[in-house]
Amino acid sequence: AQSVTQLGSHVSVSEGALVLLRCNYSSSVPPYLFWYVQYPNQGLQLLLKYTTGATLVKGINGFEAEFKKSETSFHLTKPSAHMSDAAEYFCAVSGPEGAQKLVFGQGTRLTINP
Amino acid sequence: KAGVTQTPRYLIKTRGQQVTLSCSPISGHRSVSWYQQTPGQGLQFLFEYFSETQRNKGNFPGRFSGRQFSNSRSEMNVSTLELGDSALYLCASSLGVLSYEQYFGPGTRLTVT
Numbered sequence: 001a002q003s004v005t006q007l008g009s010h011v012s013v014s015e016g017a018l019v020l021l022r023c024n025y026s027s028s029v030p031p032y033l034f035w036y037v038q039y040p041n042q043g044l045q046l047l048l049k050y051t052t053g054a055t056l057v058k059g060i061n062g063f064e065a066e067f068k069k070s071e072t073s074f075h076l077t078k079p080s081a082h083m084s085d086a087a088e089y090f091c092a093v094s095g096p097e098g099a100q101k102l103v104f105g106q107g108t109r110l111t112i113n114p
Numbered sequence: 115k116a117g118v119t120q121t122p123r124y125l126i127k128t129r130g131q132q133v134t135l136s137c138s139p140i141s142g143h144r145s146v147s148w149y150q151q152t153p154g155q156g157l158q159f160l161f162e163y164f165s166e167t168q169r170n171k172g173n174f175p176g177r178f179s180g181r182q183f184s185n186s187r188s189e190m191n192v193s194t195l196e197l198g199d200s201a202l203y204l205c206a207s208s209l210g211v212l213s214y215e216q217y218f219g220p221g222t223r224l225t226v227t
Contacts, residue, residue, distance in 0.1 A: 032214060043118070043204055043218035051214050090157065100147050100208060100216065101170045104157035 002027045002093045006105035014113045019078040021108045023065075023091035026072065033074040034092040034102065035065055044090065050074065061085070086112045116141065118207050118219035126225045132193040135222045139186050139207030145169075146188040147216065148180060151202040160203075163188055164210060192224075200226045 007022040025031055032051050036044040048059025055067040065076045074091060088109050092102040119138045127133050139146050147170075148160040159172040163182035180190040186207075192199055202223050206216040 036218075041220070043220045044206075045218070046215060049214055092157075094214075100145050100162045100164070100206075100211075100213070101159050101172075102147075102149075102157075102216070103159070104149075106156045 002029075002031065002095060002103045004091050004093050004103055004105035006089075006091050006108050008108055009106065010109045010111065012111040012113060013081050015083055016080050019063075019076070019081045019085065019110065021076040021089050021091075021110065023074045023076065023105060024072050025074060025091070025093045027093055027095070029095050032094045033065075033067060034094070035059065035063070035074075035076050036090045036092060036104075038088045038090065038107075040087075047076070047089075081110075081112050083112050083114065086110055118205055118217055120203075120205050120219040120222050122222060123220065124223045124225075126227060127195050129195055129197060129226055131195050132191060133195060133224060134189055134191045135203055135205075135224070137188045137190075137205030137207075137219060139188070139205075140217055142209065143207035143217070144186050144210045145208045145213065146182055146186065147206045147208075148188070148190050149204045149206065150174075151204060151221070152200070157204075160190065169211075195226045197226050200224060 003026045005024045034049045035047040050067045058064045091105040145164045147162040162170040166182045177193045182188045202221045204221045206218045208216045
């Protein structure tokens with residue numbers, strides 16, 4: 001069975017500050033890991049994914065995440081927050097059967113303070 | 115290329131009724147997955163269809179069902195609606211088996227009164 005834990009349901013940072021959203025996973029098989037963003041009244045947009053290969057993954061909008069197997073973590077970072085980054089962020093895991101059946105974390109709401 | 119479309123966007127139903135939601139995937143995508151999003155339970159996988167066959171199913175009661183047509187469009191049906199079925203229902207499409215990128219639609223907001 002797979003599961004995802006996102007530490008912190010709400011994170012608030014100042015504009016220009018570092019964004020760090022934490023995600024830990026549990027998986028009995030090699031995991032495939034994803035970060036999605038959801039803006040109000042919209043669906044989910046894929047920010048980045050880790051399947052195999054390089055453990056530091058770069059995504060859209062300046063976000064990146066690092067897969068750390070020893071820590072079972074896949075934290076999302078952005079060096080400098082922008083007001084437009086305010087949204088809800090979801091970490092998700094799937095097994096090798098593909099991304100069609102995702103297990104999501106509970107989400108982290110990111111607020112950017114001017 | 116058009117994105118994933120879901121209809122209707124908003125729906126209000128009464129307890130005990132049934133409802134059908136529709137999802138049109140991105141052109142060329144053959145896999146469609148459905149998720150339920152609620153404040154309490156978060157995002158939960160309902161089921162996935164590929165080439166008109168249900169490949170995966172989540173842990174939902176039999177009142178929740180779905181199907182996929184030959185053009186990859188998908189519908190999900192919820193019978194005997196309960197208040198707890200109020201949620202945002204999201205559809206996602208991908209190219210197919212072993213595809214690692216899913217594209218989500220805007221969702222259908224279902225309110226059960």
